[in-house]
Amino acid sequence: MHEISVMSEIVKGIIDEAQKRNALRVERVSVEIGEYTMLGEEQLRFAFKVISKDTLLENAELDLRTVAGTIECECGFKGEASPASDTPHRSVPVLECPKCGGGARTVGGRECVIRDIRMVVPDV
Amino acid sequence: MHKVVTVEVEKDILSANRKLADENMSLLDEHGIRSFDFLGAIGSGKTLLIERLIDLLKAKGKRCAAIAGDVAGDDDFRRFESHGVPAANISTGKECHLDAHLVDHALEKLPLHDLDYLFVENVGNLVCPVDFPLGSHKRVVVISVTEGDDMVRKHPAIFAFSDVIVINKMDLSEAMQVDPDALENDAMRANPAAKVVRTDARRGEGLDELLAALGI
Numbered sequence: 001m002h003e004i005s006v007m008s009e010i011v012k013g014i015i016d017e018a019q020k021r022n023a024l025r026v027e028r029v030s031v032e033i034g035e036y037t038m039l040g041e042e043q044l045r046f047a048f049k050v051i052s053k054d055t056l057l058e059n060a061e062l063d064l065r066t067v068a069g070t071i072e073c074e075c076g077f078k079g080e081a082s083p084a085s086d087t088p089h090r091s092v093p094v095l096e097c098p099k100c101g102g103g104a105r106t107v108g109g110r111e112c113v114i115r116d117i118r119m120v121v122p123d124v
Numbered sequence: 125m126h127k128v129v130t131v132e133v134e135k136d137i138l139s140a141n142r143k144l145a146d147e148n149m150s151l152l153d154e155h156g157i158r159s160f161d162f163l164g165a166i167g168s169g170k171t172l173l174i175e176r177l178i179d180l181l182k183a184k185g186k187r188c189a190a191i192a193g194d195v196a197g198d199d200d201f202r203r204f205e206s207h208g209v210p211a212a213n214i215s216t217g218k219e220c221h222l223d224a225h226l227v228d229h230a231l232e233k234l235p236l237h238d239l240d241y242l243f244v245e246n247v248g249n250l251v252c253p254v255d256f257p258l259g260s261h262k263r264v265v266v267i268s269v270t271e272g273d274d275m276v277r278k279h280p281a282i283f284a285f286s287d288v289i290v291i292n293k294m295d296l297s298e299a300m301q302v303d304p305d306a307l308e309n310d311a312m313r314a315n316p317a318a319k320v321v322r323t324d325a326r327r328g329e330g331l332d333e334l335l336a337a338l339g340i
């Protein structure tokens with residue numbers, strides 16, 4: 001439900017960057033979504049279309065990538081959590097350490113990052 | 125002439141909220157206040173549980189305050205105020221969750237120099253608050269048996285990212301034909317590190333266990 005507000009922030013951030021460089025338009029943006037966020041790809045794409053209208057971003061390509069979540073455990077394990085075997089469809093894995101079965105801490109996968117922006121700028 | 129350039133940005137949109145959340149926590153730490161976020165399903169008993177905890181802590185001479193977050197209205201805010209503690213109301217208007225910025229403003233309305241514990245009730249929602257930490261010391265997610273026995277399986281993330289999981293309305297489990305053991309099993313699987321507590325907020329049962337789980 002909060003994809004619209006998150007996408008508004010993304011678009012604002014991109015327009016800031018584009019204006020700093022006097023861009024005429026933005027052609028493509030790459031955004032990475034952490035696996036453990038509650039952001040849906042379809043909703044983000046829809047929000048992008050709506051919010052980018054009549055801006056420098058109109059018709060820009062949105063390159064959305066999901067970044068795997070990582071966990072860290074007291075036993076020393078650091079890496080991707082393995083989803084519980086009986087719930088392979090689950091979007092959020094059980095935060096169980098695959099090595100020792102203990103409770104693990106997430107260290108990555110909760111972010112939403114504008115990675116890069118391709119834009120058309122004046123050649124000076 | 126024009127040229128096409130690709131600019132590296134590396135800007136995390138959610139980090140702005142996290143930074144504010146860290147600032148909120150520092151502010152609370154400076155004042156020696158322990159704070160707790162209450163998240164959970166609509167009507168699961170978040171407000172009633174906080175009301176009960178406020179009464180218990182007041183009786184022990186502790187100073188509490190509460191922040192009520194709702195999409196509209198001041199019902200929960202008035203309920204907190206009726207217990208004779210400072211309270212602040214946040215109407216999110218349209219948003220489906222509180223964020224650290226809204227909480228920051230609510231903190232300005234509270235007598236921070238005069239508090240031991242702060243309770244923050246989020247908007248009833250098991251999805252969106254997950255992405256927006258508020259800067260509290262512990263996150264508590266409240267569900268009740270009246271939402272059915274599959275609540276945890278349907279919303280694993282909020283359980284995975286909370287410290288305490290409360291199964292409330294235990295008095296109704298038989299009437300609802302919901303097995304609290306099943307809920308608790310799911311909760312432990314979603315988050316083996318969490319503490320799971322069963323309560324009946326109506327009759328005030330399980331509150332000592334809840335206080336212990338909160339580290340009070």
Ligand SMILES: Nc1nc2c(ncn2[C@@H]2O[C@H](COP(=O)(O)OP(=O)(O)OP(=O)(O)O)[C@@H](O)[C@H]2O)c(=O)[nH]1
Binds near residue numbers: 166294295327
């Ligand atoms: N029987 C029973 N009723 C409860 C219990 N806890 C809460 N209730 C009732 O459930 C209803 C909702 O409780 P609230 O405390 O307002 O729930 P909430 O989670 O704050 O609700 P929202 O803020 O609207 O999401 C009220 O009528 C409470 O009296 C309980 O343990 N047992």
Ligand SMILES: [Mg+2]
Binds near residue numbers: 171172200245
């Ligand atoms: Mg409430």
Ligand SMILES: [Zn+2]
Binds near residue numbers: 073076098099101102
């Ligand atoms: Zn481990």
